[in-house]
Amino acid sequence: MKIFKRILAGVAVVIVLVAIAxxxxxxxxxxxALPDYDKNLYLPVLEDEVTVLRDSFAIPHIRAKSEADLYRAVGFTMAQDRLWQMDLLRRITxxxxxxxxxKDQLETDLLLRALRFREKSEKVLAQTSPEILKNLEAFCEGVNYYMEKFPLPPEFKVLGYHPDPWEPLHSINLIGYMSWDLTSGWGTEMVSHQVKNEVGKELAADLIPDMENHPTAIFPDFTGTEIPTAETFLSASMELEKLGGSIFRGSNNWAVSGKKSQTGKPLLANDMHLGLMSPGIWYQMHHVAEGSVNVTGLVLPGQPFVICGHNDSIAWGMTNVAVDDLDFYAETLNEDSTKYLLDGQWKDLVIQEELIHTKEGEIINETLKFTHRGPIVNRFKKANETALSIHWLGNEMSDEIRTVYLLNRANNWNDFRDAAKTFKSVSQNIVYADVAGNIGLQCSAGVPLREGTGIEIYPGDTSLYDWxxxxxFEELPYEFNPERGYVSSANNKTAPDDYPHYISHWYAMPNRINRIREMLEAKExxxxxxxxxxxxxxxxxKAEALTPVFLAALKGENEYTSAEKAALEKLENWDYEMAKESPAAAVFEVLYRKVAENIIEDELSEDLFGAVKGQRILIENMMLNALPDKNSAWIDDKNTPETETYSDIVNRAFxxxxxxxxxxxxxxxxxxxxGKIHTLTLSHPLGVVEMLDNALGLNRGPFEVPGSFHTVGPFxxxxxxxxxxxxGASHRHIFDASDWDASKTVIPTGTSGIPASDFYLDQTEMYLNNEYHADPFSAGKVEEAARFKMKLQPVDD
Structure with missing residues (x-):
């Protein structure tokens, strides 16, 4: 994920190791800090006894008599396994x-403070219902009791600090964290504008998605007015500095109704694609409060409610909508940069002093500036000429905590939609299935109402382009029980071209969704x-479409070496499976990249070429838009006296x-x-320090893996x-509405975040071998699967 990439880059130079004697x-x-999962414990914050059963993967199944006690136990149990990860996420927010x-993290800290997570969370907390607030406070009580009375994980000792008490605000801050990590436009839009400045409007247009190349819509039946074409996206004209890359993200979900299910009841699948690291982003849990809630699934460490999962009645899972949810504005500042021009008047910038305390003992004083839209971000994007502010969806009012709390308790489609309507900052397509036989898909997103398209950099001296x-919510796309018998999404285009609102152009290529629907329709x-x-x-x-195109370009009178002939033969006989054992997969993946690099590198400066490679979606769109036109100006290498053809470029790339x-x-x-070159290493944030890695066993890998960013099984x-x-897939879940106990799941890591635990990365081998484990839900199956039993008691017996 974006923030972890920043941490990994800086942590190696800041950790001072004491000699391990x-x-x-x-x-x-x-x-x-290893907990004894079989030991009964005294928790004075409880009102009644709570039972924690853990299965062979140490996944906690918690049963309490009240919701307050349930969430006290959730906080305590989560802290047993993931306390340092919780604190790291809190510090990020x-x-x-x-x-x-x-102090090497200074710029990261300033950016995160400029995003104003706390201010948004305070507004959410102020309107939080009493029952949700009570449960958030109960969660904090459980976390804080653990921190006060039990040993801390090794990361705290290595880094030499003690965590602060947990507060409800810290849990709500995680909304902002997830929203920022999934935002669109922070990198792609600025890079595309810099490309325009270097190569001109016509060539740069090929990097902008053309919706004609995205024919597959998640919600095909929604209608409305025409969406503007790519030509309108390139109206801004300003020099921008090189920006850092963003990391690819994606997800898959689908559900089939009883008419397409072997059980006669719905099946639902979800795999959210996020950063692969250790500890993993998700914590598997099962929550039961007698007569109130019975829900299992994925919990984000640091907050108490199940994000994706199922209860007695419904199941749900999420994919990112890829909303264009961030806009840039070119501001006009006065001479001393204390005011900005808006509609002919000078407005005061909000100037905020920030004190950054560092591990080295320094206190660094820095200044952040804000317009009414949001922060001035030049220092974070290395843009020096023009003051740029951003308006970001994460600062708009939403209440994802309310949504997941109500989803945990929803009984039907109406309950589900009522819950989903406040899920805005972390825009998702949420798939649905229930025990009554219904399936559905709801776009739950904050889609800005704005002039223009959202891709251009707007003039900031007018309010015309303010959101x-x-x-x-009532105008957002959804499907309920479609005649085809299934629903599906994979970060692809949300609605058809006549949908009346602009959602985005930064959708994933349609490769995954087309393959998903091909498989859904392959069997009755x-x-x-x-x-x-x-x-x-x-x-x-993608390979199925482009391999014949590449082969056609390679069929000339060329003199190939023996290795080239063998590589060509492998492509000719390939079944388009990106298997880790496949040489053809390696040839295709490298060839695709080499063709793209040969097309664009000669047109761009060295820095901008690196920036474009960091925004792979721009390359994918360029290949999709330019390749059908074999005479595109991109194709000729301007560094040679000859005029290269498309075939010349492909042969050179080959x-x-x-x-x-x-x-x-x-x-x-x-x-x-x-697989020999395409590998996965599950890395801990502190694992970049070799001594620590060796001493504590923080990292695992590299592992050979199949697939790529364009396959349903993504790596x-x-x-x-x-x-x-x-x-890649941060989890895999399959929920069976005919029998919840038949459901299957796996995560790439494990329950514990403590490297010495038997349950640290204990699911990794299963995950890599395409295996799943049971996901017991009924009381009988949970008891049957139990390997550990702990009673948490309100009084010391």
Whole structure:
């Protein structure tokens, strides 16, 4: 995820290790915080006894008599397993990383403070209902009791600090964290404008998505007015500095009704694609408060409610809508940069002094400036010429805490939609299934109402381009029980072209959704085994479309080396499966990138070329938009006297592909298997320090993996960090509405965040082998699966 990338880059130079003297000290450091899951404990914050059963993966199933006691136990249990991760996420939302990682995190802290997570959270907290607030406070009581009375995980000892008490505001701050991590436009829009400044409007237009190349809509039946074409997106004309890259994100979800299910009841699948790291972003839990709530699924460490999962009646899962939810404004400032011009009048900037405390003991005084829209962000984007402010959806009013609290208790479609209407800042397409046999899909998103398209950088000296609110929930697309018998989404285009509101142009390519729907329609009836195969499917629709195009360009009178002939033959005989054992997959993946690089590199400055590679969606759109036109001005290499054709570029790229693979894997193309270069390492934030990694066992890998960013089973990487996987399915869930106990799940890591635990990354092997474990829900199955039993008692017996 974006923020973790910043942490990983800086942490190596800030950690000062004390000498690890002797076996006993190291053993205590590693194991001192390991909980005994079978030991009954005294928790004076409780009102009644609470039972915590854990299965063979140490996933907690918590049963309490009241909601308050349930969430006290949730907080305590979560702290047992994920306390340092909780504190790290909290520090991210507070902009307090410098305190524990050092002053190299100064710019990250300032950016995070400029996003005003706290101010938004205070507004949410002020309107939070009494029952939700009571449960948030109960959660804090459980977390804080653990911090006061039990040993802390090793990261606290290594970094030399003690966590502050947990407050409800810290849980609500995580809304802002998730919203920022999933935002669109922060990188892509500025890069596309800089490209326009270097190469001109006509060429730059090829980097902007053309919706004609995105024919597959999530909600195909919504209608309205025409969406503007790509030509209108390039109206701004300003120089911008190089920006950092954003990390790819995606997700899949789908559900089938009883008419397409082997059970006669709905099946629902979800896999959200986020950063792959250790500890993983999700914590699996099952919550039961007698007569009140019975829900299981994924919890974000630091807040108490199930984000995605199922209860007795309904199941739900999420994918990112990719809303264009951030706009840039070119501001006009006065001479001393204390005022900005708006509608002919000078307005005072809000000037906010920030004190950054660092691990080195320094206190650094910095200044942040804000217009009525949001922060001035030049220092974070290295843009020096024109003052740029942003308006970001995360600062708009929403209440995701209310949504997930009510989803945990929803009984039907109406309850579900009522809950979903406040899920705005973290815009999601939420898939639905229930025990009554219904399926549905709801776009729950904050879609700005604005002039223009949202992609251009707006003039800030007029209020004409200010947001005029958000699209009402009632006008957002949804489907309920469609005749086809299924619903599905994969970050693709939300609605057809005549939908009346502009949502985005930064959608994922339609490769994953087209493959998902192809598999959904391949059989009349589908079962859990079919869904399992779909989750890990690595047949590439992108490769299926482009491989013949590349082969046609390679069919000339060329003199190929023996290695090139062998590589060509592998492409010719390929089934388009991105299997880790496949040499053809490696040839295609490298060839696609090499063709793109040969097309764009000669047109761009070195810095901008690197920035474009960091925004891979721009490259994907350029390839999709420019390749059908074999005469595109992008194709000719302007650094040579000849005029290159499309075929020339592909042949050059093919020769470079063979050279790269030979250099990496040797001269025999049979050994060029995709998995040998495409690997996943599950890295801990402190694992960049080799001594720590060796002493505590923080990182695991590298593991050979299949797939790519364009397959349903995704293992994604950045073009600026080739083939090192940084994103993928952060979980896999299959929910069976005919029998919740038949549901299946797996995460890439494990329950515990303590590296010495048997449950730290204990699900990794299953995940990599495309296996699942049971997800018991009924009281009988939970008891049957229990391997550990703990009673939390309000009085010391």
């Amino acid at each position: 002797g076996f006993f000290f190291l053993n205590n450091l590693r194991k001192g 507070q902009g307090r990383l410098s305190e524990i990682l050092g 005029q609110g958000l699209v009402p 009836k589908l079962g859990i085994a079919d869904f399992q195969e779909m989750h890990v499917d690595v047949k590439s629709k 020769s470079q592909t063979v050279e790269e693979l030979s250099g990496r894997l040797g001269d025999d193309p049979d050994n060029w298997t995709w 994604s990487y950045s073009y600026n960090n080739l083939y090192n996987v940084n994103h």
